Structure formats: structure tokens, C-alpha cells
Amino acid sequence: MSRWWIRADVFSRALAAYHGLPFVRLADGEPDADLLNAADVDVYLQNLVIPWRRRDGVLQLATCEPGPKMLLFARARWGAAIEFVVASKFDIIEAVQRRFSADLSHGAVHELEETDPEMSARRVISRGQAIAMYLMVTALAAGLAFEPLATIITLNALLTLFYFGSFVFKGVLVWAGGIGQLASARAIDAEVRLLRDEDLPTFSILVPMFREPDVLPILVRALRNLNYPLAKLDVKIVLEESDHETIEAARALHLEPIFEIIIVPPSQPQTKPKACNYALRFARGEFLVIYDAEDKPEPDQLRKVVAAFRRAPASTACIQCRLNYFNSRENWLTRIFTLDYSLWFDLMLPGLQKLGAPIPLGGTSNHFRIAVLRELHAWDPFNVTEDADLGVRLAQRGYSVGVIDSTTFEEANCSIANWIRQRSRWIKGYMQTMLVHSRRPVKLARAIGPLGVTSFVFFIGGTALSGLLNPLCWGIFLLWFATSTTSLSPLFPPVLLYFSLVNLIAGNGLFIYLMMIAPFRRRWTGLTPWALTVFGYWVLLSIAAYKALGQLIFKPFYWEKTDHGLSTHTKREAALAVASDARTRSQGAVAPASP
């Protein structure tokens, strides 16, 4: 079925005949609503079995996987008075969805908030945080009123310390991340070679999409090309009910049954994490990964992840793969964006892993142990960088995240306006994450330790804060440079001036240098000179940071949609994917479309 050699309904009928069981279509004969229990939804979806009817005191269960294993499971669950009917997998899933759509939708939105409200970004600022902010603003106002010079010098000193700490920490991270990388990659490669297909677990793949029908073929092609038994893939294409365009496009592709289309009912907030939470209930794998629609994971990625999980301690809940771009050389923005991503995923995240600090997960290609994900109530639908937040929550619960040398290639944003939309969402999400996890600072510090707190401050808080503060520093520098004014001199006592100079030269220089060496791992040294133009990128970052701050205040849960498919490279990729699909069908490898 995973290769369309046989249609799902034909297979199910054959299976029913083989076992001597009746075949039913649940769309025609709905399950008895009284027999279904909302608390058992996960049991139905993960085992693909559902109570259908009761006849003469015997419970009839509809399943698509009849056999001894199912019999044992069902007897343990519902007792001996049971009998089976066979239904297709899709019928069972759709029946559960029809019956429990409202419950699933409610859970997707509110589960985390209802179980652990302090960990939810639903409330932007807690009462304690509001009081602390009020006190700080009062102290600042009082300082400016009574001791303005001392207050400004103190602020200046704090700013200088923040920048100094930030660049030292990032330098250390890159250095630490580079040590032993090759050995670790070789060990995983060796483990991958030892993996047999039959030992591989079922792997769930979530592909949340919204209004991006054109890029769907790229992902389908990439997933078909994965070096993993297709029968062990459990792919969920997660679509919003209102997104008719993408739903039609997905159906028109006549995908093989490993691809399931999950329609998320409308509710607020309409965010990717909410859609993923909804789809998570349907996932049946031991591991789960999220890919974006235009993603192209390296073919051996899932095998590497399984090998990495086997090598890692049981506390490793997630393996983050690297992200990078397939259209890196399209224009200036894609080049710098590629440098930024290379720095983040190739150099810094391995450093965080090496130091045992919390890792703010990237948007896609993070592979979870599905049980841990459910234990943590999955993603926060109110946080617009739900993965970064989840990374910190994992660390707080004592779980670790591994980083491996396998890349998923994506489409780099090639439009400045689109990039600012995307980055403003990320920065807003980082602000939300910072606010959520600083509500219980002592608990946080105890859970993740001093290094974790440093990483949390400089990596999550620092990213947002530097974007906001940079224009201020540039303004002061430009004012001094253009006018040679001495009016700023009192604000820079000698030691502070020296530190500020170090920050200006060494700090900015180090960040440029890190950008320069970022593509080294991939041997993309052609991008290196572009790091000299990174200042323009920092300006864009600051614009995005202020937009993010505005949105945090006025539209905290609004999901700034990033348009995909703008790149000429992506269009080419999509055309190639469609052509490849057609070629495969014409060669007869794919069965005729199933309704």
C-alpha cells in the first residue's frame, strides 16, 4: 500500500476475507456514539481500533489490523465478549475525527494551559512580572529624577556587560560545538550502517501547511526519497479546514496511504502548534518529526535519528537536525540568511548540546520521542515559537536534546518584507518564551543550572533584546562620529569607555567572524565575504524586533504567515517534483488513484 501497489480499500477487503470477517464502511455505518468514550481517543487512534456496534451483548470492534496481536490487546481492553469487523484505516480515523472533533480541538488549544497554566503563553505577563516591571520602571524614573548621570552610567554599564557577555558566550559556544563533532558524526554513521529495516520503529511525520499548495509536491517527493521503509512511515499532512486550496491540492496528488490528511477544525488561535497538537493525537509512531511543506530532509535523516536515539541516554527526548537552505545563493538576503542559519544550526546548537544547556529547538526537523512529547502536553499553541519554548520546557523537566549531522534543506526567504514578517514572529515567540519561563526564576535556575540560565538569557532573551537595543547603540555611535560631540563623555567613564570600545571592535568583529566561518562546515566559502555586509541584516533584525514588540503588546498570538514558494529555485523544485511524480506513475509503479 505504501507504494500504491494496492489500494487501501481493496487491501482491507482482502484482509477481511482472509480472516473471515465482515468488511464495513464506517462512513455508511457510523459507530454507535454511546460506545465511544472521549477518554479513549488515543487508544482508538494509536491502535486503529474503535468500538462499532453492540450485538447480542457482544462488542463489535472495527479495526484495520485484525490478527492475534489485536485480539490480545482488545481482550485486555474490552474483555472477552468481543468480535471484529474490518474497516479501512482512513475510515477509522475519519470516524474518530467526526465524533471527537470538538474534544480534539479543545485539547489542542487548551491542554497545556489547563494542566500547567504557568507554562502557557496564553497570559502574556503574570501578576508577579507586572509588579516587577512596575517596580523597575519606578526605580528607573526615580533614578533619572534624582541621580540622572549615575542612573544612565549604570544603564550603560549593564548594556556593556550584556553585549560583552553575549559575544563571549557565543564565541565559547562555537568553539565548544566544534570539538569532537567529526567523531560523533562518524559514530552515528557507523550505527546507521548496522540498522536493519525490520528493526526500525514506526516514524510519524507531521507536515502542517497553510495556503501553500504549490510546494506540497516537493515535500512528497523528499519523503518518498527517504531511506526508510515506507511502510513504517506515518505521515500526517495537517491542513486547516478553511484552507480549501491546499486541501484540494493534497487530494489531487492522490497520495499513497502512508500520507494521511488531517483536517484541523477552525478555532483560535490559528497557529501551527495548535495544528500540530491536533495531529499529534493521530500519530502512531515511536518517534515524531515535524517538517515544513517545502522541506527536503537528507534521505538518511530518519535512520540517523533512530541511531542517535539508540546511542543517547534515555533522557534524550529530542534530536534536532540541522536546517539550511537550498536557494542560498539566490540574492543578498538568502546569502546572509544562510550564514545566519549555518551559524545557528551548524555551530551554536552543537555548542549548546556540548555544554548541556537548553536548546531552543528550530521550527522543523526536530525529532521527538512521542511519549515524552505527550507527557509534556506537546506544543504551546499560544506561543508563536513553540519549538523554542518546548526546548526550554524539556530542559526544565530534565530531558536533553541532541543535535546530529543531518540537514533538512528549506527555502530561504528571498523577500525582505516576507523575511521581516517571519523574523518578527520568531522574535515575538522568543519574547513570549522569555516571559513564560521567567515567571518562576528560582525553579528555572534549579532545573537548568547556571549554564542553562546563561544560555537562556543570552540565547533567547539576548536575541530579542539585542535587536531592540542595537539601534540605540548605533544612534549614539553615529551621533558621536558625525558631530564629535563631547556631551556624551560624562556617560562613558574611562573603564566603561574601554569596555565599550572592546565591545564595538571585538564584539562586532567576533560576530562578523562567526558569520564568516559559519559556512565552513559545508565548504560554502563563497558565502564568506558576504558576512562583511551583515550590518544590513542587523538593521533588518532590529526592524523585526520592534515589530515583534508591537505585536506582543497588541496581537500576542497572531501568527505572521511566511509565504513559501517565492523562490525561483522552489518553483523549479516543484516543477521537478511534479514531473518526477508523473514519470513514476507512467512507469506503472504507482497504482491508479484511489477515491
Add this chain to the structure above:
Amino acid sequence: MMRTIPYLSVGAATFAAFTGLLAWLALHGFVSAESLELTGKGIAARDGAMTLREFALIFPPLPNLASLAIQWGVSPAIPAPAIASAAIVGTLAVLWIRSFVQAGYAWSTAIFMATALICGPAFLSLACEGPSAPMLALGAWLMGSTAFRLRARANIVDLMGFSASLAYLALCHPFAAFIVLGFAPFIVLVLPPQVTSDSMIGGYLAVLFPVALVLGGAAYVSWIFTLDPLGLFRLLSARSGDLGFDGLSGGDMSYVRSGPLAAWPAYALLVLLNAPVLLGGLRLMRRRLPRAMPLVALIAAVPLGGMLADVLGFSFPMLLMVAPLTGFAAAAVAVLPLEEQRPILVLLLVAAGALGSAATLRLAPDAETPQWVAAMAGRQVETIAIAEHDLGAALRGRNDVLIDALSSPGILAGRASARGLVVPLSAGFEMTRLSRRPATRYIAVSSADSYRRERDAVHAIFPTLYASGLPGYARIYDHLGWRVYERLQLADGG
């Protein structure tokens, strides 16, 4: 922990032995000009005579900051430059022995080779003069080691280490900056081909950016404080001849003044004498030529650096070149393929380098070599910076002295304190500069014929003071190019 104890023991023993050697030299009167200068700067910093400007403009910063840190962090009483030298030599011993052992040499062979490298007479004499030379050797070793690793593994840490070592070199000695320049054309031999295949410029930029940042940063700081971005480099150019050597020449080969091309054979001879293992290494690694490419770059770096310095008007003592060559030799030893060669061959090459080092000391001594040799032999010598030292000693107990002690910190070392001196950038000195009328009881000035004239701020204010004196002031000191005047009425009254 158990594995680090032997290395720590080696480091501690080397530190103790080298400190003992320095004490022996001091006992026989040998105190190098570099040590005096660093000590003087430490005293100036301790007594608040150095402003932020002086701190920011310190070059080369690493030896200065190392000795300042020791003076502040440990005790102002101890001879900080000597401790800094000993600490770096101890570190070199640990790092080199560790790298040799990791390369597969027996402990005894590793210790013998490290000893031969460190105790090569030319290198040892340089190390006794101050921390600059061992720092230079450390930078050269880092540069060489990371260059070999980068070529072999193409790892990001090796790239960072390599470019950081180049930046470090530029900060530890002006001559080292020329080595980096000399090395630049050969970086292509260090970068793995898979890195340069996408872009040669990108590879070069990733390696050289930190050096450019360091030098650009120095120019920027110079511009901030003096409004002259090239001021620091001009100062260095003017002082390169007497950086730690007080402007006195040694033997015939100690300075090359006959043009860079004519100097080439001398530089080549230095490489041959002090680092035969580099040349022998090419032969030993002939079957792994791609991996041996950095050797070619290391062989060329020092001679080319020397030639560039000559072309640009800097003149460094040739003996100084022994320091980077020793570091390069140590880096090369650790990459020679032991499985194909007998370690004895490498060991012989290193031993030959030690003999070559002795020959270098004879052929190209620097200004302080004769005193060092004599003091090593147990004969009493006079420090070469005797002029500053004596002046400082004469000014002990005298306050209210107008003097540019920051340009000649040896004076402070001789006086043991900066208190009571009116030095450049202090309010009193600047008032005198503006009014051109002295207000202090004493004025000290250097001779118009002296090489110090260029940098003596008192001489700049009173150009005829040394020769003609000042009305109302009487000469009370005249020795080795320095004169001190005292205000008459106070002298009479005093």
C-alpha cells in the same frame, strides 16, 4: 586527572628551573631592557601615572598586559616580566611534550626534544630577556600546529584556532605581525582543497579577518586617543630598532641593513640552523606531500616576514627570528610520520637545531647577548639599559620632577616608584607643555643626540634644555645622555 599530573609536574619543574636561571642572571647583574621597560610600565600603572590612553595604546599588548596582570594580581614587589617569561616557558614545555607524546614519541624522547628546543642557546637567551620571545614562540607553535590540523581535518575548531593564532601573533610582538604577512601568500597551502574549491577569497578571509580586526582595532583605538590612526604604527616603526634592545647593535649580522634581497641568504641560513626539522620534515613527509604543504608555508614565513619588515623600514634583531622558528620546529615534530621513520632521525634533527641555535647566538647576537653570555658564565655584568636605570636610581627620594618616564619606563624601574613625577598627560605636564615654562623643582631631559630624543616629550617642549639648560635651573645630574636640572632658589634654599 592522573594523566595531567605528569604534565603539570613538567610545567612546574620547567618554571622553577627557568626562574632559578633568571635569578642567577639577576644575581650577576643581568637585567634585560625589556624587563626593565615592562617593570617600569607596571610601576607607572600601579602608581596611577598611566592614563587610559596609555593603556589603550600599549603595543604589543600581550607581554605588557601579562606582566601588568602578574604585578597587580600577585604582588607589586615581584619581578613580573621574569615570572611571565618563566610561566610561558613552563607552558611551552607542557604543550610541546604533550604534543610529542600524543604524536607517539616516548616520554623520554619527548622530554629530550622539548629540552633541546627550549634550551637552544639563542632561544634561551631571548626567553631570558623578557616574555615577548617565548610568547612569540608560543604563537608560532599554535599557528604551526593548527595549520597542520586544519590541512588534515578541515575542522571548524582548527580554522578558528589557526586564525586566532595569527591574531595572537600580531598582538604579541611587532615582528610577529610581519611573520603573519609573510605567511599570507602561503595560506592556500594550509587550507584544505575542499575548502578553497568553492572560493579562495572566502577561505583567505575566514583566516585573515581576525588579524585584520586586531590591526584595524589598534588603528581605531589610536585614532580615538590620538586622532591619528597610523600613529601607533609610526611609533612602532620608530621604536622597532630598540624594542627591548635599547638601540644598540650586536655583531655583524644582528641587524640587516643591506636591503631585503641581500638579506635573503642570511634568513635562509637562520632557518637551516635553527629549524632543520622543518627542512628535514619535507623529506620525511615526501609520501604525504598534500599533508606536508603547511611545512613549506612555515619555512617561508619567517624569511619573508623579515624581508617585509626591512622593506617597510622596520629593523628587528635577526636573533629574534629564532623564537618563531623554534615554535614552528616544535609544531613540525608532532606531525612527522613516526610509523614510517625512526624517531631517532627526528630527534637528531631537533638536536641539530639546538647546535644551530648556539651557532646563531655567535653569528647574530643581539645587543644584550654578550652580557647574557657573561652572566651565564657567572661573571658580573652591567645592565644594558644602565642609562635609564641609573637616572631612576638618582631620582629616588626626589619629588616634583618633570620627566617623560612613560617613554622610558626603565627610569621607573630604577626609581621603583612613579609617585612625585610629573609625566605626560598629567595636568602639571600639560600646563608646562602649553606655557613652555617649567613649574617643577626638577626637570630631566635626554640628549639631542640620543635615539630617545624622538619620543622624549620634555625634549619636545624644551629642545635646547639638554645643551643649554634653563635660566633659574642648575644641572645636578649628567650621565649617559641624561641631564637633570634643579630650580636654583630652591637649590640654594635647600
